[in-house]
Amino acid sequence: MHPDIILLAGGTDGGEAKTILHNAVMLTTSSLRVPVVVAGNKAVGGRVMDILRWHGMDARLTENVMPRLNALNVEPAQQAIRQVFLERIVEAKGLDRAEAMLEAVAMPTPAAVLAGARLLADGLADGEEEPGWGELLVVDVGGATTDVHSVAEGTPTRSDVLYRGLPEPRLKRTVEGDLGLRVNAPSLLAALGEARVRRAMGVDGHLDLAALAEQLSQEVGRLPQTDEEWALEAALGRGAVELAVARHVGRLEELWTPQGLIFVQRGKDLSRVDTVVGTGGVFAHHPQAWAMLRGAVADGRDPLLLAPRQPHLYLDRRYIFWAAGLLADHEPYVALRLLKRYLVRET
Structure with missing residues (x-):
């Protein structure tokens, strides 16, 4: 496993503290040297930061993701993770130069879609309504x-x-x-099961679905060429939606x-x-x-x-x-x- 960012959380504010302190120590003994966003019990946040930074780790402290029992507070952690993304990952991939040239903002696609979903749901109330x-x-x-x-x-x-x-x-x-539908077509087929996909396609057992799924994973730019390939993509797409939802x-x-x-x-x-x-x-x-x-x-x-x-x-x-x-x-x-x-x- 090679994560780009680690989120370290644990304990409500003023509550259980041993776990997050233990996990901080364990991180310092690992080979991982990636940014750590600390979003746990604020009573020991400073101690956690000291442990990580003493061992040369890039640690960022933010608000607890669960300050009280059954009370989530995830946005500060999301903002901290996005800041690390902009500072480290965008720069490493050279996107910071494109960002400066275009006077635009780099954002992971899932974050952009979520921002669009929020805007579409809530609309605008300030200024232009x-x-x-x-x-x-x-x-x-x-x-x-x-x-x-x-x-x-x-x-x-x-x-x-x-x-x-x-x-x-x-x-x-x-x-x-x-x-x-491409890189992970074999795992999608396995998650759905071949019988389910065949029923959705309306085909019998002569078609080698595993081979077709493997081909899609190797040729990610491939578009369907035959009626059977179009039907397979439709069945996989429908199945992906059903399982994900x-x-x-x-x-x-x-x-x-x-x-x-x-x-x-x-x-x-x-x-x-x-x-x-x-x-x-x-x-x-x-x-x-x-x-x-x-x-x-x-x-x-x-x-x-x-x-x-x-x-x-x-x-x-x-x-x-x-x-x-x-x-x-x-x-x-x-x-x-x-x-x-x-x-x-x-x-």
């Missing part, structure tokens, strides 16, 4: 990963549901590293009590989210893009899954979502208008 679309889900299917972004509270929507577990952030992104959203668990059956919710309830957007090359170009995006919608086969039930579907046919997110900090009104104008709604 422009309403957003409200709570939404964005699915970004790529060659290596499938990312899901949600802007929603995700709290229980039914009176017979109790929430358990850590609170979920309103702004949430999950990155599924095994669900990609199922991993992102919460679900209910049945619990019998003396008073009868109740439900326990873990994760975000996105069942009433009204908008789902598909972005990524496959949604911009594939003729079966709508069918793939419908994989984000609850189909009734798993009634305990808290996926969107009756959302409006939109496609990013011009592949601009990431660009609008990149523009959001500088020209938010323009970015929001671009998204609202060019996202295509299913009719």
Whole structure:
């Protein structure tokens, strides 16, 4: 494992401290020499920094990601990680020179998409007012990963549901590293299972799906050439959406009590989210893009899954979502208008 950044957290403020101190010492004995963002118990934050810096490690202190039990505070850590990205990774790849030349900002694509999702959901209230679309889900299917972004509270929507577990952030992104249409096509096929993919394609057992998936992983620029290859990409794309959304959203668990059956919710309830957007090359170009995006919608086969039930579907046919997110900090009104104008709604 060769991470670019390490996030070191542990303990609420003034609470348990031994674990984060122990882990700081363990990091100094490892071969890793990458920036460490410290976002744990603030009562021992200074001691953690001293341990790391004494051993020559680049340590950055920020606010605790969980200052109190069941209270998340993730944005300061996200900002610290982004700052490290800009300072270290962007510079190492030479992107800082391009950034200076273009007077622009370098940002990881997932962060740009999340910024676009937040802007589209919330709209603008200061200065130039422009309403957003409200709570939404964005699915970004790529060659290596499938990312899901949600802007929603995700709290229980039914009176017979109790929430358990850590609170979920309103702004949430999950990155599924095994669900990609090119680099990770073999792992996506394995996650779905060949039988499921064959059913979706409507083919029998003569087609060597494993060989086709391996070919996609080796020739990442390859486009479908035959009807079977188009069908395979559609089946993999739909499957990637289904799995990624199922991993992102919460679900209910049945619990019998003396008073009868109740439900326990873990994760975000996105069942009433009204908008789902598909972005990524496959949604911009594939003729079966709508069918793939419908994989984000609850189909009734798993009634305990808290996926969107009756959302409006939109496609990013011009592949601009990431660009609008990149523009959001500088020209938010323009970015929001671009998204609202060019996202295509299913009719």
